[in-house]
Amino acid sequence: xxxxxxxxGRIRVxxxxxxxxxxxxxxxxxxxxxxxxxxxxAGLATDVTVINRVVRLxxxxxxxxxxLLESNYNxxxxxxxxxxxxxxxxxxxxxxxxxxSGIPAGMILGPGFRFFTSTIGLQAGDNWGAPSFMVExxxx
Amino acid sequence: MKLALRKCLGCGGVYPPVQRDxxxxxHVCPPLxxxxxxxxxxxxxxxxxxxxxxxxxxxxxxxxxxxxxxAVK
Numbered sequence: 001x002x003x004x005x006x007x008x009g010r011i012r013v014x015x016x017x018x019x020x021x022x023x024x025x026x027x028x029x030x031x032x033x034x035x036x037x038x039x040x041x042a043g044l045a046t047d048v049t050v051i052n053r054v055v056r057l058x059x060x061x062x063x064x065x066x067x068l069l070e071s072n073y074n075x076x077x078x079x080x081x082x083x084x085x086x087x088x089x090x091x092x093x094x095x096x097x098x099x100x101s102g103i104p105a106g107m108i109l110g111p112g113f114r115f116f117t118s119t120i121g122l123q124a125g126d127n128w129g130a131p132s133f134m135v136e137x138x139x140x
Numbered sequence: 141m142k143l144a145l146r147k148c149l150g151c152g153g154v155y156p157p158v159q160r161d162x163x164x165x166x167h168v169c170p171p172l173x174x175x176x177x178x179x180x181x182x183x184x185x186x187x188x189x190x191x192x193x194x195x196x197x198x199x200x201x202x203x204x205x206x207x208x209x210x211a212v213k
Contacts, residue, residue: 014159015143017167020152026170031190116170118177130154 009036009136018130022123025131026116028062029109034140037107037115039086040133047125050077054120057085057103062112073099111140145212150185154212157189166190169206 016027025042029035037059046053052074059067075081082098087105109115117128143156151169159165166189172180185207194200 012159012161012163014165015156016165017148017151017153017155019170023151023153024170024173026168028166028168028190030166118173120177 009138011038011134012137013132013134016131016133019128021125021127023128024117024119024122025128026114027131027133029111029113031111032140033111034138035109035113035135037103037109038134038136039084040103040115040131041082041084042117042131043080043082043129044075044119045080045127045129046075046077047123047127048077049123049125051121051123052076053122053126055083055099056118056120057101057115058118059107059109059115060113061110062114067104067107069101069103071099071101075099146209147212148187148209149207150187151183166202 016025019025040057044053044055054074055071057069058065069085071083073081080097084098084100085103086100088100088102119126141160143160144158145154146157146167147154148167148169153167153169155165155167157165157167168188168190169183169186172183174180186204187206187209188203190203192200192203
């Protein structure tokens with residue numbers, strides 16, 4: 001039985017890389033492990049440029065994407081919003097300063113697989129904070 | 141407990157090389173992005189901290205040092 005289908009993987013909360021201003025978030029599954037992505041959260045502060053930003057979370061195997069999850073929320077200028085992707089049926093719901101979007105519950109990611117934001121309208125002065133994400137981890 | 145941070149001189153990202161649970165974090169620089177958000181190849185100074193082992197299983201280093209790192213104070 002593949003490791004990732006067994007119960008009892010290690011639950012971890014990982015703080016990822018805080019990208020430079022104007023950059024999107026990207027996380028890569030390290031060599032030797034598999035992850036089930038349970039949730040991911042990060043904040044986006046937009047600069048004064050008057051344009052809407054739309055956050056998308058993309059999963060790929062390093063080359064080919066197999067999930068594009070759009071927040072369906074237009075974030076305007078000069079605003080900080082917290083984005084959470086988790087196994088919820090809500091989609092792009094702005095609750096005050098939070099946007100919640102769904103990811104599939106069984107999102108198994110192998111070594112070298114990536115998940116990253118691709119923010120439509122991202123400006124050079126926009127700033128993503130460090131992501132934190134919860135995974136279930138097994139040896140690959 | 142405040143995590144020690146490291147800055148990648150390739151992409152400018154800041155990250156904790158050791159997580160709260162004691163496990164290592166292996167930073168990889170994001171690729172350059174084209175006008176439509178597509179991958180446009182590795183950035184100059186691309187860093188990949190995934191570990192490389194030889195055929196005997198001995199650790200020989202990381203995939204790519206890239207532009208290096210500096211401690212964040």
